[in-house]
Structures are given as C-alpha cells and as structure tokens.
Amino acid sequence: MIVKARKDAPENSQIRSQIFDYWDCFQGVLIEKGNRATPSQICIAFLTSVRELTQKLLLVKHKVFSFAGGKAAEANTMPDLNTFNYQTGEQLGLLKVFYRNEDEILLGANTKRINLRISLFLEEVQTEPQRSLSFTTTVVYNDFFGRIIFFLIKPLHKILARYLLKSMIEKIQHLGIPNN
Structure with missing residues (x-):
C-alpha cells in the first residue's frame, strides 16, 4: 500500500480554512468492498490505530524503565469508541471533534504550547470502489516553547502520520466496515 505526501490539503477540506504555522498532508487509496466507510468509522480506525501504537510505545518505555530499575506508569484507557456519535463538540479522550460532514472529520486539541488539528478526509476518485483518504x-504555535517542542518531534510526527494512515486503511480494508 502506498501512502504519499500531498502538496496541499484536499480542495473541499474544512482544514484549508484554518490558520496554521505548520501543516502536512498524507494520502492513501482506500479500496472499499461492500459498505462505504463513514467519517465516524474512519475516526474509529484512526483512534484504534493510535491506541495500538501507543501501547507498543508504552511497552518499549516500560521495558526501558524496567531495565533501568524504574517503574513505568500504567497507560490511560480510552473509552469505548462505539459509544460516541462523532459529532461537533464531542470530546474523545484528548481530542475534540471540531467539524464533521459526510466526507470529513476534523479532530484537535488546544494546549498551552500548541493547537493541533487533524483532518481525516474521504475523497472520490475516478475508479470505483476506490476513494482516497487524506x-x-x-499546528499553531502558541509560544516559543511550542515551536521548539514541535521542531523536535516533527521528524517523528511525519513517520507516525504515515504509519497511522496506512494502519487505518488496512483496518478498513481487511476487517471490513460494520453496518451502522
């Protein structure tokens, strides 16, 4: 599966109206068999992928801490993702839904240092049953430290964004879409 960087955000994406200091966009092709994915289902695939990645990273952290003689904190549990409606204003752990329509869900978080927005956008392509997922x-830097922090994590962010997009597409294609 190929995930590629885009030169801009999708034309009809709500995120294009945002003011930002940094942006990136990655896109992959979603081949849907049967039911078509909704923004809510894409969001569930995203959050599930984040949860799995976080668990892997925490396992590595725990092993490092254990090896060094320390004790790592337990991971926070994310609530059941199927209990949410994925509507504007709803809070999903650290992330809030800022916008949603039939093609896109815009998640984000505002912190002291940065404001983050993540758009998951479904776009029609010429070949059925394919759609692209962007x-x-x-990121908006709220202060100098936010700029420094994001500068340090930006290379890792780009790797993780590609990984998460690929993981989301695989989940949707291989596990199928449940009827809602």
Missing part, C-alpha cells in the same frame, strides 16, 4: 495535520 490525513492532514496543522
């Missing part, structure tokens, strides 16, 4: 991130 993963766009924007």
Whole structure:
C-alpha cells in the first residue's frame, strides 16, 4: 500500500480554512468492498490505530524503565469508541471533534504550547470502489516553547502520520466496515 505526501490539503477540506504555522498532508487509496466507510468509522480506525501504537510505545518505555530499575506508569484507557456519535463538540479522550460532514472529520486539541488539528478526509476518485483518504495535520504555535517542542518531534510526527494512515486503511480494508 502506498501512502504519499500531498502538496496541499484536499480542495473541499474544512482544514484549508484554518490558520496554521505548520501543516502536512498524507494520502492513501482506500479500496472499499461492500459498505462505504463513514467519517465516524474512519475516526474509529484512526483512534484504534493510535491506541495500538501507543501501547507498543508504552511497552518499549516500560521495558526501558524496567531495565533501568524504574517503574513505568500504567497507560490511560480510552473509552469505548462505539459509544460516541462523532459529532461537533464531542470530546474523545484528548481530542475534540471540531467539524464533521459526510466526507470529513476534523479532530484537535488546544494546549498551552500548541493547537493541533487533524483532518481525516474521504475523497472520490475516478475508479470505483476506490476513494482516497487524506490525513492532514496543522499546528499553531502558541509560544516559543511550542515551536521548539514541535521542531523536535516533527521528524517523528511525519513517520507516525504515515504509519497511522496506512494502519487505518488496512483496518478498513481487511476487517471490513460494520453496518451502522
């Protein structure tokens, strides 16, 4: 599966109206068999992928801490993702839904240092049953430390964004879409 960087965000994406200091966009092709994925289902695939990645990273952290004689904190549990409606204003752990329509869900978080937005955008392509899925991130730096922090994590962010997009597409294609 190929995930590629885009030169801009999808034309009809709500994220294009955002003001930002940094942005990137990655896109992959989603081949849907049967039911078509909704923004809510894409969001569930995203959050599940984040959860799995976080668990892997925490396992590595735990092993490092254990090896060094320390004790790592337990991971926070994310609530059941199927209990949410994925509507504007709803809070999903650290992320809030800022916008949603039939093609896109815009998640984000505002912190002391940065404001983060993540757009998951479904776009029609010429060949049925394919659609493209774009993963766009924007960041606003709220202070000098936010700029420094994001500068340090930006290379890792780009790797993780590609990984998460690929994981989301695989989940949707291989596990199928449940009827809602």
